[in-house]
Amino acid sequence: MTDSFGALKRNKAENFDKLTASLNKLNSKSGGPGPDERFWKPEVDKAGNGYAVIRFLPESEGEDVPFVRKWDHGFQGPGGWYIEDSLTTLGQKDPVSEYNSMLWNSGIESNKDKARKQKRRLSFVSNIYVVKDPSNPDNEGKVFLYKYGKKIFDKLNEAMNPQFEDESPVNPFDLWEGADFKLKIRNVEGFRNYDKSELDVSAPLFDDDEELENVWKSQHSLQEFVNPTNFKTYEELQTKLNRVLGLDGAAPSTTAESSFQAEPPAEIPSAPAAAQPEVAASEDDESLDFFKKLAED
Numbered sequence: 592m593t594d595s596f597g598a599l600k601r602n603k604a605e606n607f608d609k610l611t612a613s614l615n616k617l618n619s620k621s622g623g624p625g626p627d628e629r630f631w632k633p634e635v636d637k638a639g640n641g642y643a644v645i646r647f648l649p650e651s652e653g654e655d656v657p658f659v660r661k662w663d664h665g666f667q668g669p670g671g672w673y674i675e676d677s678l679t680t681l682g683q684k685d686p687v688s689e690y691n692s693m694l695w696n697s698g699i700e701s702n703k704d705k706a707r708k709q710k711r712r713l714s715f716v717s718n719i720y721v722v723k724d725p726s727n728p729d730n731e732g733k734v735f736l737y738k739y740g741k742k743i744f745d746k747l748n749e750a751m752n753p754q755f756e757d758e759s760p761v762n763p764f765d766l767w768e769g770a771d772f773k774l775k776i777r778n779v780e781g782f783r784n785y786d787k788s789e790l791d792v793s794a795p796l797f798d799d800d801e802e803l804e805n806v807w808k809s810q811h812s813l814q815e816f817v818n819p820t821n822f823k824t825y826e827e828l829q830t831k832l833n834r835v836l837g838l839d840g841a842a843p844s845t846t847a848e849s850s851f852q853a854e855p856p857a858e859i860p861s862a863p864a865a866a867q868p869e870v871a872a873s874e875d876d877e878s879l880d881f882f883k884k885l886a887e888d
Contacts, residue, residue, distance in 0.1 A: 593650050596804045600767065606649070607762045611751055613656050629811055631719060631735035634726035639778025644723035644771050645737065646796050647747065647764045651718065651810040657764040658717040658744075659813045666709045668835040675831065676822055677711055686829040687711075690836075715744050717764075718810040720796060722771055734809040742785045747772075750790050766803045767795045 635641035662677040678685040694702040719737040724730040775787035
């Protein structure tokens with residue numbers, strides 16, 4: 592746990608090792624917050640293209656890693672919208688995951704299609720420093736929270752775990768030896784695509800440690816996003832699911848519960864015929880913000 596700025600600098604290598612170990616553990620397993628002023632979102636032009644430069648920041652004081660991982664669901668049924676955080680984020684049973692398992696295990700293709708539409712979405716939350724934001728220059732030089740999807744996270748993970756011998760590991764969350772992240776957004780078949788995004792060369796965010804410490808002290812705590820008290824109970828989610836899908840209070844079959852694991856099983860695949868890009872949670876959140884308000888009890 593990082594308890595001072597001096598410790599953060601002294602323990603760069605150790606912190607990187609811990610972060611890499613945490614990522615490797617996370618990658619060996621399978622699987623948001625609503626809008627508020629603490630969050631930064633990139634903007635795109637009329638063609639759906641956008642560009643910004645951000646810097647991912649290290650763990651905040653009192654925290655162990657510089658990101659949190661969340662799962663949620665967002666789908667519409669005959670009874671309205673179901674847009675809720677998944678209890679699988681906490682390693683607990685979740686009624687939607689159980690119901691989807693029941694549908695998938697039925698072997699009926701129409702049930703599998705339903706499960707695909709209701710599957711979990713993965714997102715991450717980190718602190719960032721906005722280096723360049725052409726759409727909103729007032730954001731530059733400020734610290735924000737940033738919610739992003741698996742595509743971006745994979746790029747950070749690849750930097751920390753390079754595939755080739757001639758590539759050196761880089762901790763993109765490090766203030767001294769990290770790198771700016773060039774966020775490049777394109778519109779590909781109607782979806783936001785981040786494939787062109789990339790890390791710049793490794794360099795300190797600032798040369799002055801006092802400036803770096805000021806940035807670090809401006810970071811937000813991430814623990815509220817995985818605090819169990821901020822999640823609805825299993826019973827509340829079950830009631831909501833029943834209403835949205837018109838299940839008349841019928842609980843999922845015990846067959847689904849028997850297949851539950853602390854970390855959920857492999858993700859339900861997308862429809863095989865779909866050629867559209869994979870969409871992470873943060874990439875379609877904008878279209879759900881309005882409906883999330885309507886879906887609240």
